[in-house]
Amino acid sequence: MIRKIIHIDEEKCNGCGSCANACHEGAIGMVNGKAKLLRDDYCDGLGDCLPTCPTGAITFVEREAAAYDETAVMKNRQEKIQKQGAALPCGCPGTQSKAIEHKDCDCGGFEAAGAMPSRLSQWPVQIKLVPVNAPYFNGAKLLVAADCTAYAYANFHERFIKGNIALVGCPKLDSVDYSEKLAEIIRNNDIKSVTVVRMEVPCCGGIEHAVKAALQSSGKFIPWRVVTLSTDGRILD
Numbered sequence: 001m002i003r004k005i006i007h008i009d010e011e012k013c014n015g016c017g018s019c020a021n022a023c024h025e026g027a028i029g030m031v032n033g034k035a036k037l038l039r040d041d042y043c044d045g046l047g048d049c050l051p052t053c054p055t056g057a058i059t060f061v062e063r064e065a066a067a068y069d070e071t072a073v074m075k076n077r078q079e080k081i082q083k084q085g086a087a088l089p090c091g092c093p094g095t096q097s098k099a100i101e102h103k104d105c106d107c108g109g110f111e112a113a114g115a116m117p118s119r120l121s122q123w124p125v126q127i128k129l130v131p132v133n134a135p136y137f138n139g140a141k142l143l144v145a146a147d148c149t150a151y152a153y154a155n156f157h158e159r160f161i162k163g164n165i166a167l168v169g170c171p172k173l174d175s176v177d178y179s180e181k182l183a184e185i186i187r188n189n190d191i192k193s194v195t196v197v198r199m200e201v202p203c204c205g206g207i208e209h210a211v212k213a214a215l216q217s218s219g220k221f222i223p224w225r226v227v228t229l230s231t232d233g234r235i236l237d
Helices: 018-024 070-086 156-161 180-186 202-218
Strands: 002-008 026-032 035-037 058-064 141-146 165-169 191-200 225-230
Touching: 018 058, 018 202, 026 180, 058 202, 141 156, 141 180, 141 202, 180 202, 191 202, 202 225
Parallel strands: 141 165, 141 191, 191 225
Antiparallel strands: 002 058, 026 035
């Protein structure tokens, strides 16, 4: 059938991966450092990916293409979620879910040097590793942060992690669509709010768009906000 579908100009693509993260259908993937339309029947032709591309590499075209297959898309989502939530074959203890309780000052013996206690309240923290139905999600305020933010902002634990369940990831380096798993976390748990902390660089927009898509897909109305950090450690908004 002839229908509207996206076209990706490989020459213009800078490999940031923002479009792949924004495409909650999973139609776009990263192949050899470039964005590629993987399957015509996964593309709904709505173009959520277009505004995320910093180089204008994505446009609409009218061409012969397979019809959008929502059933196939949903099946693919569920398979990805199951893979992301499964334990690693090695049985690595780093993937085991646990809540963390801190004493009034757990500074590792460096109190005299002015060290601050960790505010992390759960493990793991990587979006790809965290279980969808972890008990600490119920009633949680969710923090979804790009990996680099904790390095750029010195007071990250006190300002952002304290009182929140923290999930981190890098939309440029991780070849998965965060929005699918985040949507399952939001849909299956009593999440009170979501705070997104990202860097000012364009590729970091992928994590913001993943959260936005997850909230829309979850069918829930939850307060959320985005905080953007500069590369020299300032809060821009």
